[in-house]
Amino acid sequence: xxxxxxxxxxxxxxxxxxxxxxxxxxxxxxxxxxxxxxxxxxxxxxxxxxxxxxxxxxxxxxxxxxxxxxxxxxxxxxxxxxxxxxxxxxxxxxxxxxxxxxxxxxxxxxxxxxxxxxxxxxxxxxxxxxxxxxxxxxxxxxxxxxxxxxxxxxxxxxxxxxxxxxxxxxxxxxxxxxxxxxxxxxxxxxxxxxxxxxxxxxxxxxxxxxxxxxxxxxxxxxx
Numbered sequence: 001x002x003x004x005x006x007x008x009x010x011x012x013x014x015x016x017x018x019x020x021x022x023x024x025x026x027x028x029x030x031x032x033x034x035x036x037x038x039x040x041x042x043x044x045x046x047x048x049x050x051x052x053x054x055x056x057x058x059x060x061x062x063x064x065x066x067x068x069x070x071x072x073x074x075x076x077x078x079x080x081x082x083x084x085x086x087x088x089x090x091x092x093x094x095x096x097x098x099x100x101x102x103x104x105x106x107x108x109x110x111x112x113x114x115x116x117x118x119x120x121x122x123x124x125x126x127x128x129x130x131x132x133x134x135x136x137x138x139x140x141x142x143x144x145x146x147x148x149x150x151x152x153x154x155x156x157x158x159x160x161x162x163x164x165x166x167x168x169x170x171x172x173x174x175x176x177x178x179x180x181x182x183x184x185x186x187x188x189x190x191x192x193x194x195x196x197x198x199x200x201x202x203x204x205x206x207x208x209x210x211x212x213x214x215x216x217x218x219x220x221x222x223x
Contacts, residue, residue: 002150005065006065010062014056016053016054017054028043032183034065038054072149075168076164140155141187146198167187181207181211194218
């Protein structure tokens with residue numbers, strides 16, 4: 001969630017900017033505001049309903065304040081793997097013997113052994129590729145070149161939680177990549193295209209040496 005701030009404080013005035021934080025959520029607030037405001041560059045926040053940023057103009061003349069605030073939610077927690085109970089040794093031996101016997105009986109037609117579980121294997125292989133939400137996320141990322149999580153949420157019209165989880169799975173599968181430049185994390189499929197888009201949307205002079213090196217590596221990457 002991005003906030004772009006541009007306001008004009010009248011002399012001797014106070015301005016309060018209230019930032020909504022989703023309930024039961026942990027977010028990090030990144031901000032870039034003048035010293036007249038009580039914000040810090042990076043602020044982790046957990047569970048409160050709102051966060052107030054106060055800007056005070058103590059001068060006898062008007063003051064123009066410009067900057068930005070970005071809310072980035074904590075990365076999703078992957079589901080806990082289901083622990084398979086240990087199978088007794090007797091059951092294992094019985095299963096091995098049964099498979100060996102059945103294999104002997106159909107030695108000339110072994111493909112018949114896979115018939116009962118073929119539909120299950122087919123669904124497992126195609127579950128990830130056929131997921132419509134992940135297809136839509138990949139389409140948006142490829143079309144835009146480089147996008148933040150909040151942009152994906154806006155363009156796909158899906159919930160934060162759904163987008164976070166599907167992006168996490170796509171990254172784990174290697175179908176999506178990410179890079180953190182300044183306060184923003186960008187997602188992309190083509191590193192060279194992503195670097196060019198990111199460079200065109202930021203002030204190159206404001207980039208740190210580390211961020212500049214990241215983008216240089218992406219530009220020189222082989223698609």
